[in-house]
Amino acid sequence: MLWTIFVILLILWLLGFVGFHVLGAYIHLLLLIALVVLIIQLISGRRPL
Numbered sequence: 001m002l003w004t005i006f007v008i009l010l011i012l013w014l015l016g017f018v019g020f021h022v023l024g025a026y027i028h029l030l031l032l033i034a035l036v037v038l039i040i041q042l043i044s045g046r047r048p049l
Helices: 002-018 021-044
Strands: none
Touching: 002 021
């Protein structure tokens, strides 16, 4: 699920790069948040249930 959110935010970020200059800052902020969450997830690893 985290990878899906990451891919969606990446696509939105690329769309913001191409056209939506007003929303670009918000998309960049969301992308940075997604990257931080992804890095935390990779560092902590999967814990068994």
